[in-house]
Amino acid sequence: MRFSNVEMQLQTLGTRIAYKTFVGKNCLGNHKQRKANLIMKTIKTLGLVTAGLLCGTGLASATAVGDLGTTATLNQLAGTGNYLEVGDKIFSGFTDSESGLNSFSASGITVTATYSGGVYYLQWAGNMSVISLATAASGDLELGYTVRATSGTINWIDQDYAGSISPILTGIGNVGIVETVRVPGGPVVGTTTVGTGLISAGPWTIGPYEQPYIVPPQNELDVVKDISISSLSPYTTTSVSFVEQSFHQITVPDGGATVSLLGVTLMGLGLLRWKQSK
Numbered sequence: 001m002r003f004s005n006v007e008m009q010l011q012t013l014g015t016r017i018a019y020k021t022f023v024g025k026n027c028l029g030n031h032k033q034r035k036a037n038l039i040m041k042t043i044k045t046l047g048l049v050t051a052g053l054l055c056g057t058g059l060a061s062a063t064a065v066g067d068l069g070t071t072a073t074l075n076q077l078a079g080t081g082n083y084l085e086v087g088d089k090i091f092s093g094f095t096d097s098e099s100g101l102n103s104f105s106a107s108g109i110t111v112t113a114t115y116s117g118g119v120y121y122l123q124w125a126g127n128m129s130v131i132s133l134a135t136a137a138s139g140d141l142e143l144g145y146t147v148r149a150t151s152g153t154i155n156w157i158d159q160d161y162a163g164s165i166s167p168i169l170t171g172i173g174n175v176g177i178v179e180t181v182r183v184p185g186g187p188v189v190g191t192t193t194v195g196t197g198l199i200s201a202g203p204w205t206i207g208p209y210e211q212p213y214i215v216p217p218q219n220e221l222d223v224v225k226d227i228s229i230s231s232l233s234p235y236t237t238t239s240v241s242f243v244e245q246s247f248h249q250i251t252v253p254d255g256g257a258t259v260s261l262l263g264v265t266l267m268g269l270g271l272l273r274w275k276q277s278k
Contacts, residue, residue: 066080066081066082066083066092067082067083067084067085068082068083068084069084069085070084070085070086070112070113070114071084071110071111071112071113072084072110072111073106073107073108073109073110073111074094074096074106074107074109074110074111074124074126075105075106075107075109077094077111078094078095078096078106079094079095080094082094084111084112084113084122085113086113086114086115086120087115087120088149088150088151088152089113089115089120089147089148089149089150089247090147090148090150091111091113091122091145091146091147092145092146092148093144093145093146093222094111094143094144094145095142095143095144095145096109096141096142096143096144097141097142098139098140098141098142099139099140100130100137100138100139100140101128101129101130101139101140101141101229102129102130102131102139102237103127103129104127104128104129104141105127108126108127109124109125109126109127109128110124110125110126111123111124112125119246119247119248120246120247121244121245121246121247122145122147122244122245122247123242123243123244123245124143124242124243124244125241125242125243126241127239127241128141128163128227128229128239128240128241128243129163129229129237129238129239129240130173130229130230130231130237130238131231131235131236131237132231132232132233132234132235132236132237133234133235134234134235135234136230136231136232136233137230137231138228138229138230138231139228139229139230140226140227140228140229141226141227141229141240142224142225142226142227143224143225143227143243144222144223144224144225145222145223146184146220146221146222146223147220147221147223147247148219148220149219149220149247149249150219151251152219152249152250152251153216153217153218153219153249153250154214154217154218154219154221154247154248154249155213155214155215155217155248155249155250156210156211156212156213156214156248157181157190157210157211157214157221157223157245157246157247157248158207158208158209158210158211158245158246158248159177159179159192159194159207159208159209159211159225159243159244159245159246160205160206160207160208160209160244161175161177161205161206161207161227161240161242161243161244162203162204162205162206162240162241162242163175163203163204163238163239163240163241163242164201164202164203164204164237164238164239164241165199165200165201165202165204165231165236165237165238165239166201166236166237167201167235167236168201168202169201170201170233170234170235170236171200171201171231171233171236171237171238172198172199172200172201172231172232172233172236173199173229173230173231173232173233173236173238174195174196174197174198174199174230174232174238175195175196175204175206175227175228175229175230175238175240176193176194176195176196176227176228177192177193177194177195177206177225177226177227177228178191178192178193178225178226179191179192179193179194179211179223179224179225179226180223180224180226181211181214181221181222181223182221182222183218183220183221183222184220184221184222189214189215189218189221190211190212190214192209192211192212194206194207194209198232201236208244208246217249217250223245225243227240227243
């Protein structure tokens with residue numbers, strides 16, 4: 001575990017107080033020495049607890065291994081242990097699986113986490129398409145991930161999609177999505193099925209569609225999107241170019257509680273020093 005400068009200073013402060021008060025006096029006997037050592041350990045522990053609280057609430061932090069910031073390609077995320085982080089949202093555990101798609105490459109899919117207007121978003125953008133030749137063709141793409149809220153609980157999520165069908169005059173195709181949301185290692189808390197239906201050439205959009213409310217709200221969810229893409233007329237390209245998820249939550253304020261705990265810790269340090277000075 002790595003500590004920030006603030007954390008190290010708190011630990012050092014506890015050590016110095018204990019040393020100056022209890023060890024620096026030559027007249028200490030064995031009993032007092034043991035008591036001093038015990039209190040010094042207590043003070044150091046309080047310092048570390050406070051440092052942990054600061055780290056957990058963003059007052060002091062260290063760069064985490066695997067954090068790629070707010071954007072990366074899908075191949076940098078899927079199966080690597082890397083994750084994206086924006087605000088209080090951490091997106092991890094990315095997976096992808098495809099069959100029947102044309103020219104699909106995880107390195108060509110950009111995944112971006114954003115925050116706007118009080119709402120968090122996760123987006124996939126790139127080439128996700130099926131091309132038919134003389135006969136109809138279809139393919140499937142499954143995208144998965146885990147979302148965690150560090151300062152609240154998620155009570156619903158939305159989804160929307162965009163793409164196109166070509167050629168303009170004769171292309172016919174469809175896109176359908178089944179989305180499953182579950183508590184990690186636990187029950188399914190939401191499922192939706194959406195789609196374009198049979199549509200002719202041109203741009204298309206789906207959504208935004210809202211999942212049913214997640215009851216009770218959760219601070220961590222596993223999400224899987226199963227996207228089916230079909231080109232139903234000869235020599236047609238049906239493409240998905242944009243996949244987006246949005247997240248809405250109940251925020252739990254914790255800044256005041258953290259400051260209170262910090263005050264209790266510092267008061268404990270002073271009390272221990274006062275007792276030994278008497």
